[in-house]
Structure formats: structure tokens, C-alpha cells
Amino acid sequence: MQQPFRLADVGRLGAAAPVNFTFDGKPFTGLTGDTLASALLANGVHLVGRSFKYHRPRGIVSAGAEEPNALVGIHRDAARKTPNVRATVQEVHAGLEAVSQNRWPSLAFDVGALNDAASPFFSAGFYYKTFMWPKAAWERLYEPFIRRAAGLGVAPDQPDPDVYANRFAHCDVLVIGAGAAGLAAALAAADTGARVILADEQAETGGALRFETGAAIDGRPGWDWAKAVTADLAARDNVRLLTRTTGFGYYAQNIVGLVERLTDHLAKPAPEQPRERLWQVRAKRVVLATGAIERHMVFAGNDRPGIMLASAARTYLNHFGVAVGRNVAVYTADDSAWLAALDLKRAGVGIAAIVDARSEIRGAHVEEARRLGIECLEGHAVTATAGRLRVSSIQVRPLAGGAGRVIPCDALITSSGWTPAVHLFSQSRGKLAFEAETQRFLPGTSAQDVDCVGACGGSIDLAQTIEQALEAGTRADGAQGRRATIVKDVRGEVWSGGMLGTAETGTGVKAFVDFQNDVTAKDIRQAVREGMRSIEHVKRFTTTGMATDQGKTSNMHGLAIAAEMLGKPIPEVGLTTFRAPYTPVTFGALAGHSRGALFEPVRRTPIHSWAQEKGAAFEDVGQWKRAWYFPEAGEDMHAAVARECRTVRESAGIFDASTLGKIEVVGPDAARFMELMYTNPWAKLGVGRCRYGVMLREDGFIYDDGVVGRIAEDRFHVTTTTGGAPRVLNHMEDYLQTEFPDLRVFLTSTSEQWAVIAVQGPRSRDIIAPLVDGIDLSDAAMPHMSVREGTVCGVPARLFRMSFTGERGFEINVPADYGRTVWEAVWAEGEKRGACAYGTETMHVLRAEKGFIIVGQETDGTVTPQDAGLIWAIGKNKADFVGMRGLRRADLVAPGRKQLVGLRTKDPNTVLDEGAQIVADPHQAVPMTMLGHVTSSYWSENCGHSIALALVAGGHDRMGETLYVPMPGGAIAVEVASTVFFDEKGERANG
């Protein structure tokens, strides 16, 4: 077993089984329970990546979720290639394949490192200042260059084959973080009988007890206590314990988002097992026990592989049994790093020196270090480091001045103190308060039912932490219950100290504040010099804290350096907003099951299966699948549509119009309500008659249209556009409930209740006549635009005589369940008479030949009835309707508005592109004066030439004018014409 830095009899993995994994193709062995980081360190590997901007060699900084540097790709198979995985979070498993990122051709020799040599050009604000003009260069030159030069991992190139689960949960107490504080809070809450959820992002509970060897609770080592409490909690029915579960977002009214990672640590997950599970937990009370995050020291060359946080080195030692080096130097301004040094020394690791930026430090740890013969340099700073791919020495200088010296080492551990992890508290909209003495932002006023306990609440004393946690856990029940839980004999480690920013002023060349975004102290100083005053501006200018780690280790340093430059106290410079997610969350977890076929419901008509059997091509219209055209053998779309168009006008066609929106408007005041909702007059519309209705918004623009039939004095059968049904009903309900609540009207959506079979063409009446009972179909008895109730094939039906093709036509409405049966009967009759089935494309062409608009195609929310040539649909003598006043607005009656016209291309075979712009002068220089655009355009088989509808400025006054449609191949000449291309007198619908 080649793990040269794994120490015998140290750590907790001792007897664990070895696992084989690879890093950049090279085989390694680790132990079950290792993270990728600990396993690599056990093998002496520190260099794991290249930095984002300068491509500097980088190593492992932390032992947790805050890791800024050690991002790797994890490749499980061809489709499962996850980029930007923190090596400190990923657990090793047999066959794990990890690869380094952002390097070429290899990690040790990377061409992009030239950026480092060129770094004076990449200073703060570089991107903003350099890549400004011309705009087009962004697309072609700058962005591809920046993306290549500055990068993270590569996104997978195949769809994600994994499944992701999603659960909602409710509980009395949600505890985030299962360190000493979280465990104690959960225990106290569980003892009151409350329903508890306890979540921790690590594979195991215990938090900082993983490395705090000096902690003892209930008379046993802290870790042992944590394991015992965890086992106790896991066995209780009222507790749900979630490990590998990150609380990533805290939302309104105590909803917390958790992501549980289920398979990333497994060698062979079961195929049906979800990879992650999103929990949306609503808790009566939330206890945050999220701990604190150690900060690194900011000094020149602080980013070399082998330089890491003291707590990380301590975790690798005390938990994983891994020494981060053989001759470790320490640079700190906080006592906690001394404890790390002592643990390392006792485990047999050489300590090159402890350099502390503070002078006159006292305490047991100092005495112990001296007693162990460690060189202690107080009031000193590390001013430089050396070593190409791994730190090999540090340069040390007294802060008071004087000569420096070089100390060889193979690792350097640093600490500048601890930042309480107030992220979730801040997300909960709690106010943070700055404690000047310790230079920390701590939870202040809560906005929700939340407690912060332990290190995230500012406690630095374990006994106090446990006390707070028990208190919060009990209170969390909401009951006045007495505290039942007793925890005795709490002894913690005591440390103090900490600093922000740099120990020496003026340094900053390659003194990194933010490792992941390659932001140095110098960059932040420069941002202030260039006029950035608020931390939000400094952040955007330098990109500090904007990487995937969101500056967990760096934000306070950046803030302090900016504050020092500005000569202001830290709170006045401000704190950047903490935003969800706390750590990156996969899109898979957020999407859950809502993907593929489950992303959105697919709506099919009752006649869908028939069209499918006939080999129809389908198109998506909103959620609907609609038959697009019905190709016969050897036909392409053009041929099929041409045939369908011809057949409808020569004989007849049958069309599935079931997707039309339908609303039943019923009640004594139904007609009055219709008068208000539509521009048309309804009061005098006879029972059994139909009318084309136009619906406006209050601003006068067309909102929807459709044919409305009056079934009875108090009952209207309203149709809407296919996509418009829900919003039209909402619009009607809104007015009915809130503006006209006195009207006695009921609205019911009947879109899915009726199957609608349109039979259009000269022979339509012959086709339906044998099937209809109880209705006189003669022109005299049932003229165009009328509606009758009767039976079709013995099924109760509403039969409309109406036409969206300009031909004599009927629409048969039958209960949806009878749709296919009636359709087949109609089809059988139609076949005898040479009819065809037609789809939406033919429907579009035929209606365009007649100049009938489609709302949403000819209109775009800024078109009035007058613009669309529908002025006739406005009731002249109406006192009120929605949109009436809006229509009178000055701009809506001004000359020069875009109006709907027909266009005929000079070359009858040219079919214009829908959406193409229209100009008067094709030779005008760009930008040209655009008069409007083509809204609909088709080849018209019946006319023998192309047809188009268009919105053109002042179009109604341009009849006969020649305009142009500029296209890449040259301008196309068109003549402005009537919107009606076929049967201009409109005789065919009646005859």
C-alpha cells in the first residue's frame, strides 16, 4: 500500500478497507472513509489544479465545503462527467476517476500559465476596461478567448442520465449542522417529543469535533460523544437524520432547501437509485449550527500547493491519519493554528517554525510548543514563498523591521481566525451585527423563527455552545417544556486571536485574497484607488467572492482591505449579500422529476389516435399536439398541404378543432357580461345565432377572439384561441369577481368537454346530413353563423354553421368521449364525397387566403381592432366595454399606425419569410427605416401565387404601393394589397 503520508495509529480510518482510484489517469490507493483530498494527501499529492485566471498551480486549502481551490472533474462514465467537484467533499470509492481541470496539456506543465507571467495586464477591472468596443468583438473574439483562458471544468456533453428525487417535509425543529451544537440542539428538541430533522453536509456527524482533540463532553472525548448521540438520535422515531445533506437556501416563512447526495460516494449505485434528493422543509423553528470557517493568511505567494488552512491539516491528521507534510511550517494570527502544530508535532511530524503575526502571545499552547522544541517567531510575517509545484520554503521577516530569513518546509499551514458561517441566517433576512472587538459579523435581529447556536452564533467556548444549543432545542418545541436533556462535563479547546487583511501594508503582489477567482490584495486596493466605494462595487470590479465558493474564506479579508484603504470602519463599507445556494446545487436536484416527458403535460385531443394511425405529422401548439398535415404516400409537406388546400375548396375537408378554448357563460346577466367583455353587441344577438367576438384589454389592444354562439337567452358558448383559454377565463373571472360582482353570471371552462370536428367545403352539408338528427340543415333554416342543438350519430351535439376557411362549413361539438366515434362516422361520409382530413397548416393557409387573423400571429399585444381591420366588430352604440376608453387614446388613433394589409410578391413563386422586415427604399443605408413586418406567409395553391399578411405603417393607405422585404439574397419587391386573396365577396360561406 503506497500511502507514504498515512500515519500508523493516527486518525480514525485505521482498519478501513483500501480503495483504488485514479487521478489524471494515475492509479492511487486510499482508505474507505477518505475524501478525495485526504486520499491524495496520503499519497503526497498536493498539486490538484490550476487557477482560474493565472493558471497558477494550486493545492488543497481546506477539508470541507468551503474549498476554493481543489476543484476536479469526476468521471463515472461517458455521460456522468461532473465538473468543479470539491476534492474535499467527494468521498473516494472503488474505481473513482478524478481529473484535474483548467490545464493544458498537463497539470504540471500548463501553457495557460503564461497568463501568470502576463498578470500585470490582468489586474482588477481588466475585462471591463479592455473588452469594451466594438460590441461585435465580444461575440467573435473576446468571449471565446476569455472562456478558453479563464475557465473552470468542462460541462458534460451528454444529457444527465441520473434521476433526482424531491420531497417536501414538515417538522417542529430543523437543525442545520450536526457538530457539537447541532447534536445537542437536536437531542434537546427530540427529548421534548418534537419532530426533528437534523441535516449535516458531511458524510458523518461531528463537525469540528473531527479535529478538536481537546474537546470532551459527558466525560468522554468529543468525537465519541458525537457518535453516541448520533446513534441515539438515529434510533428515535421523531428524528430524521440526514447526512451528506447541505442546507443551501433559507427562504420565507421558515422554508429551508436541503440537498441530500445519495450516490456520489458509491462505487456502484443501483440503477434506479436517485443521485440526489431535494428536500423542501418547512419548520416551525430552525436551529442553525453551521459552525465557523477558518480564514487563510494573506501574504505574497500564499497560494502554492502545500499551503493550507491549519484546521484542514488538523482534520487530515486527527481524522484521516494523514500528515500534510514532513516538515510543516505554521503562519498564523490565531491560537487555533498552534493547536494544529502541537497535534502534528505529537504525531511525529516536524514543525519547521510557528510564525505568528501577533506579538506577545501567551498561553499553554505557546509554552507547550516551546517545551516541544518548536521555533516560535512572534511578531513575524511570511513575506514570500518558493517552490514551483509545491511550497519548498518560506521567507520570514519581523514585522517591526529587520532582516528576513528563509525557512525550508514542505507544507505551510495558516490561520487568520474564524468567520462565523452566518450565510443561512443572512438568507433568512436576519440582520447581522458587527462585533468590533473580534471583527466578526454575528447574527443580530432575526426575521424568522430561528436560533443560531455555537460557532455560527459567535460562541468560542464549547460549554457555552452546548448550553445555548440545549436551550434552543428545548425552546424550539414551542412548548413551555422544561429542559430534560442534561449534558455534563463539557471541556473545550480555548483559543483566541485572528486578524483580517494583510499583516504588512503595501504587500499584495500575488497575496491572494480569493483563490478561486485569482483576486489579490493588490487588486482590491486598486479597486478602491479607482473609485470603488462600496464593497458591492469592489466585488464586481475585482470579482472577489464571485466564484463558486462565494468567498467563504476570503470575503472578510477583501472587506477589511477595502475598509483600510477607505479609512472607514468595516460595517460602513458594507457586507456583500449572502445568497443561496450556500454551496453549488446541481440543476438535476432543482429540476427533480420535471424533465423530459414529465416537464410539462402533453395534451392530446380525442381524435389524436386517429390522426396518428393515419400517419399525420404533428406540431406543438402550447401543450397540445395538433395534427399538422396528413401526407399520403410519396408526399412531402408542401405537396400534402397543397392537396389538402385544394380538396377543401373543391369538395370538403375535415379538421380536428378540439383544442379551441371553450367557456360556457351562463346566467340571467350573461348578455350584459358579454357586452362588457367583448367589443361586439350581444344583447340583440338572437338565440341560435353566432357572432365573431373580439376581446380587448383595458388599453384597447386585442387580447383574444373567437366565435360565440347564443345557445339560450341566458347561455353563451364562447370559443377562444387554442392557447388563450386559461388567460381569457382568468380575465373574465377577474372582471366578474372584482369589477362587476353584481352580475349574476357563472363561467365554466368546457375546453376539454367538447370534441370539435370542423367540416368545411362545398360538400360539407352533404357529408354531415346523413348523421344529423333534429336539425334542419337548409340554408333558410340554418344560415351561416348559426348554432343548433340536436344529435349527431345519436350523440347530443351543438352544431355550429361557421367557417374559418371561407367555405360553407360546420363545426360539430360532441362530448369529448364520443369524439373519435363521431369523427370516424364523419370521415366515412367524407371519403364517399372526396373529402380529405386536413391539419393546422392547411387551416392556416385557408384562413390567410381569406384574410382572417390569428391572435398572437397577426397581433402582438399592440394591435387595435382598427389596425387589424376589425373596426366593424366594435358595437357603435355601446356605453361601455373593456378597452373602449383605451381605444380612444391619442396614440391609438394617430395616423401612421401599423395596419394589417396583404402583400403580393412581384414574383408569384416567392414565399416571404414570416417576421421579415418591410422597407420603402431597399437602397437605404443600414439602419434602414422599417415600416413593419410580415406576420403570415404561405404558398397558396388555390390562388396560384404566394400570399402574405403584414403589419405596415399607414398600411391601409398604401394599397397598390410597392415596398421591399430586404433579405440576405437581395430585396424582394412586394405590392400592398387587400388582406382577402380568395373569394373577395365572401359568397362561398353562404352558398
Next chain:
Amino acid sequence: MLLIHCPYCQEDRPELEFRHAGEAHIARPADMAALSDEDFERFFFIRSNPKGVVFERWRHMHGCARFFNAARDTVSDRFLKTYKAGEPKPDLGGEGR
């Protein structure tokens, strides 16, 4: 996700069931035809969009389908009160500030 109290259902239900419907207490003038341009502008275009308490309409779309009114603090996102359509603006006391 917010919990919203529907004044018709008399229940706290998740935000997913509701749809926002714009500012409340903007009555459609009875004499629309006589409305001046300025009055129409005020009625149709001008919205208060305050930082703080806003009176707004919601619809319990996937529940009882009723429109109702709510007083909500746009800073804290907290619902101070919900009430039925047509009822006057509630007195929020100290909460309204």
C-alpha cells in the same frame, strides 16, 4: 415559498396555489367613456410600487379560484393581512409602518 391565507378558504396554503394579480384598490371607473386622458393614465398605468406595505390582489388559482386582497410588506415579504375583494383597506395598526 410563502404561505398565504386565503380569506375565502380560511386556510394557509402554499404560494404555488396562488397567482399574483397586481395592485389592489384600483377600481374601474364607472363612467369609462367620460374619463379624461389623465384619469385614464392614473387608472391604467400608474402604480405605487412602494418599498414597504403594498396592497395587492391575489387569486387562489388552484383552490377556490377567488380573487382577494392582501397587505404585504415588500421588504420582509411578510403578509400582514389578507381580506376579501371589495372590503376596504384594513387598519394595520403598528404593523403597517
